[in-house]
Amino acid sequence: MKKSLSFSLLAATLSLALSSASAQDINTEKAKLTLDKVASGLEHPWGLAFLPDGRMLVTERPGRIRYINQDGSLSEPLTGLPAVEVAGQGGLLDVLLHPDFAQNQQIFISYNEPAAGGSSTAVARATLRDNTLTDVTVIFSAAPKFQSRHHFGGRLVITDDRHLFVTLGDRGQRRQDAQTFDNHHGKVVRLNLDGSVPADNPYVKDDKVLDDIWSYGHRNIQGAALHPVSKELWTHEHGPQGGDEINITRATRNYGWPTITYGEEYGGGKIGQTAKEGMEQPLHYWVPSIAPSGMTFYLDDAIPGWQNNLLVGSLRFGQLVRLELDGEKVSHEERIMIGQRIRDVRQGPDGAVYLLTDQADGQLLRLRAASN
Template structure:
């Protein structure tokens, strides 16, 4: 069966029609990339420029969190995701992803640290992607934590090294899985093979920008940027090959074919794809109470399209998509579910914002 494409949209052109209102929680952030809620009500926000910020009592702390490791900052490179550990209330542990190195040799790196007030302590490197690459594009860098505590890290193909996505001796173009101490889980699909890196969980990805684990269904979902078209949402299963660049619904930026195939035997087809591209960024699976009509839906923010897409899911079959937040006219980098069931949105801009979405 051909994967679901963009066939039907329920257009929402204004906040009133969609039943929500949007307010600004914080402004003046330098390309905010990720947001995380802490049990005490504080919010953490990463800025791609290399800063980690705190929002307390609804106000942005003017001083950044201290002790954040230096990131390589250029073009798409910088500080990326922040993820509190499942047991953060007890251990105060955070995970951060960022670009490390320089323009000639860099990689996605993941560290763990303990949040002590407004500073990081006990910093430890858990993972650095290999091989090192040139340039400043396609890092992936989204993080998710599974029920057993292990970490998933979505990685990009390095842009100019797309063939590496099929190379099991390279981390480029993969989703990898590690333990919270950086070790390799015993049940990883390629552990023990001489021809593969043991951290690899799935492969054949272009640039993973959305990654989540849904505890209610025990499923993993990811989305990735295509080139000119071919953005994908995938259900992730261990050891599977998701095809890039052997199959794609997109074209090279020059207009040339990347591959003549959109599907091939043995390669996982996407749940859906967007052609032309919307440039998907963050993603949640909504199970909150504030918007009962959204329950069970993926909500995907988009940069180029300046909107979000709500995608109802039923047994991994996507339903008709709804456009949200297009009236804002802003590049939306990330989306998170708030404790009250509302949403947080991050606006990707030189003077970026944290927005709060509540019922109308």
């Protein structure tokens, strides 16, 4: 993978900063790895972004953004954030740099936005100036606002042609909304970077469908990444009790929830069927649930044998799941025990894999090839 000069310097800085950190060796099928603790003291961290100057931005679900410095220390929380409703699974979620961040210092954040009648997932664009967010503009707000503590989705992905994908959950009690078109529950939406609707969105000429909808029939998407070759959006979503899915998320496709699923009600009980004409089958699914969160394609050669593999975090089992692919099929799965709930998975500019752990005293961990 080619690296810019700034990110090459960042990689060197990260390696230097962590050289004396406590480490744990992990044997995997392809390589011996070392797990380092980069930072701790984070309260339920959710999203991570690498800055060109060697620092990282990390979100905490209770409504804070901090810098993680090169030595692993944490900054004070940034000021200037929009109002965030923290309840259940909702709060401050993902963070993503603008493609022109080096010039405009802009970031995108997703969060649970409060309003009269409830809350919903929203996306804001803001300018990062030292320890403050300025020019904060809400560019998307899911409709309707609803009283619920569950299923906010919230992953953000920017495509090479500068469109923004936002993943959304069904909000728990509103599962049937995932099959209707007058709301954002259980949908993926596609936007321009200013929040406007792209002219080539699939439903812009259909008066019965919200213009920003890309796909539907989702339950709760908390992992999203672009395929390195096809550039298509790949997502994973939580099933109920079983039935977590990986999908290639294509325009106008119906991914079936809650009509089809490989899961069942919590405590038992059938929800739907496993297949129906006109609804997409998952590329891969898990029974029992692994509770997936965070996902990335590994594109470096720093970890031998991992290039172009898909990496998925597991909240339930405290694992990193490595998937080998044969085209649009999963040909092999490896479970790597980390021992903590994994909320986010990112490839760093140094070729290591960075993991956020979902705990009251959450950590940022680094997984890299062992030196011996």
